Amino acid sequence: MKASKYIISGLTFFIFIFIAVNVHSAMSGQCSDCHTMHNSQDGQSVAYQLNAAFDDFEANTTPNQYLLSSGCVGCHTSTGTSSIVNNVPIILNTSSVVNPLAGGNFTYVRSDDLTGHNVVGVKAQDGTLGLTPPGGSIMSSQLTCGGEYGCHGDRTSGNNPFEGLKGAHHTDDSGGITGSSVGLSYRFLNGILGNEDSNWEQDNTNTSHNEYKGSTSSATNTISYLCAQCHGNFHTWEGGGSEVGTSSPWLRHPTDVILPTDTPDSEYESYTSYSMVTPVARPDSENVADTTAVYPGTDIVMCLSCHRAHASPYYKMVRWDYKNATLSTAISGCSNCHTDKD
């Protein structure tokens, strides 16, 4: 009897382990990689955070919600230069970064407000902009990774990044990105669609990259729509006719509009090979015939066609050095689409 109890217990344990490691969740690994039951191990705090100098981690005696060892920044930061550590995408390398990921890297905004989003835990409030995002209204609180003032997670969950992202990392997304929950949204951007590159574009090649959802209507599942929640005046459908216009001549550079094909000089039609410098969104990001190609007349201009989401080495988070002293470099991204302006 005792033996059978051990056998059952053992089977149960192994079944649990089997299920635990085979579930199609957004992440895998030991629970203790992210969680701590008591924030205590051998009398020492397990929770950690970046130190004040931002050059190393330090113990945090204050336990985190959901038994987490650290917050978003803590988990996704590295003091090394690699942009993926133990299969965790690194959004902040405290010194410098090699092969930054698709969103860029917050290391740049650490030294220059003008190059990225000033996110709580990474950088203090923007000295110039304060709490007012360009093209939007003043916020009550500084930008966070998730929550009401963040990009990731449920923005209706209050000003609490943990709450907004609760459970997302454990969601089985093997059925695809549907946007029906935070965990089933592109990069946990609630309701946003897209196709996630397995290495977050670390290899930076157009044969393997993210696919972004775009739409030429007031859809709420596009990557540009998300940006427009703060920068609404810069988005075609959020800004509307008085801010962006609805057709040429545009008032501001449009987003979520089709790369046109009927210009007399074929200006945009010549952009046919997908560039990692100026990616385009797709009307159906899950089904792209040839991901190395751009399809003018179908593909869509988006915010991320020009900007990195987190931070870039360049002024205003642009994906290329728009301020470079050499014009051909400065407009190298512009001319990918505006081919007769090169």
Add this chain to the structure above:
Amino acid sequence: MINIKSTLSIMILWPALIIGIIGLLSFPVQGQTYTSTLHGTSANRSAVEATFPYTTNGLCAHCHDQHASIAGAEPTLPSAQGPSYYSLFQDNYGSATNDLCYACHDTFTISGMTLEYGRYGIYQGSTKYNSSIHSTSASMDWSPDSSPPGPPFGPNSTLTDPGNCHNCHNPHGYDDGSGLVPHMLFARDSQTSDSPAYEMGCEACHDGSQGGAFKDVQAQLNKTYAHPTHTYNDRHTLPENGTSFETRHAECVDCHNPHTVLSGTHTAQTDGNAVSNALKYVWGVEPIWPSRWTKPVTFTERKPSTYNDGAQYEYQICFKCHSNYGLGTVTNGKSTITGPSGTIITDQAWEFNTNNRSAHPVVAGTNSYSGAMTSSQMSSPWTTSLGTQTMYCSDCHGANDEHSTGAKGPHGSSTAFMLKDATNGSNVYWPASSSGTLFSLNDVRDNQNNWSTQLFCVNCHPLRVGGNWVNDNEAHKEHERREYEPDGNTREDVYCVACHSAIPHGSRISKLIAYGYNGGYGVDTAPWVYTSGGVIYNVIKGFKVASGGPDDYDEKDCYSTANRCDEHDRDEGGYDN
């Protein structure tokens, strides 16, 4: 032994290479225009806005604010506004037509550039442009022309903006398939054989296709006797002066300034010879007058940079090409160039020299020469202010159909010398009628050779009225039904050119007389002296103005030894020389 590899390479590779090269030459690659333009190499707002974050010459940001926001706010120069069409940093259309363009091309003080930043006077600032017909006319809109390269605002745009710079200029430069069109225009200088032949864009509208006020200048320039606007291209360069004029050219912008042109042409006699609205603010040259019947070699260039308004008189524009200034080699008043009428192009500054004895009053009233005519010798509107009145070159030279539907001005004509019609195609011939017969006093006396409807001179000079010679002119009256023999063969008519210059611009002799033979008072040559088939038709050797007026001439006032001119065969002395 046949080398298979070599043979194959010859058979396949070389033809492929040749075809490839031909292919490249045949299909010019469009694009890469912007960075070849002055905007793409020089535009820089940071030169005038110290806090502007971008400093790279030619960067898009110097005109475009992609989000109408830099650091969360609109840039401040010249004034902060909301978002503007084409993401420009300032409104530029509709009620704000060209305001952005003017920011650099008028308002900003750019180092090394004049305040009204333009090049060589072709653009003289917004004040003049805003007053020009190209700015004020509601028809100044290329969009209605569906033919390429228009419309300039793109097929997806509903925007139209008459008077906007973009109707003619593409601020990014335009590649028409043959490369970048110069001057950031939508259409390049062209020849008739080119397609399209927009002539720098002017003839996209001025080709009769737009109706209304747009006269068909293109049709005039296509006529047989025309300024060579359609004959060649790409000769017009900037800046221009007497040196670079060696390859003469007559592009639209040589006579018209599209940025300053005003509506309307001149009114004969009333406006004197002041440059007309259509030619306003174009540069010209004013000769320093030398002694009689010699070559003016010194000219004052009346350019807008020096003289704010450019040419003051129409002839100063004409003299750019029709004088020693632009003719190249000029010997004895004649160039080496034969015009479309078959006559050597003369130095008109030489001809209109105020030190000559006679000339049509183009550069000065006839009081500056050997005296004025009487009002009875003139037709309206030339019957007043005799002696001080002046006239335009374009009072004589223009189209053969100006008084019907044709575009006005000396663009081109169906008849030689571009002589302007009097009424609906009439009186456009000189010195011979449409049949080629030289006009004569007998024609006037006996109403033959269609003189009254073809002779150009009578547009202003009523030779015979009511069966009588005007003013009882003895010189005319006494030679009616007379004969003369310029070459031993009796002519039963005394032709006009028996006495008068065949090119009646001006003469060293009074009354536009030319000496065909040397009687000690100098001799004139063709083309002033009419010659044909080796025969010199002008038989005068000496002439002086009758002291008592036109009805006071007698035999002694003229000297000739030609047969049948026996009454004048004595040298009485005192003749003009």
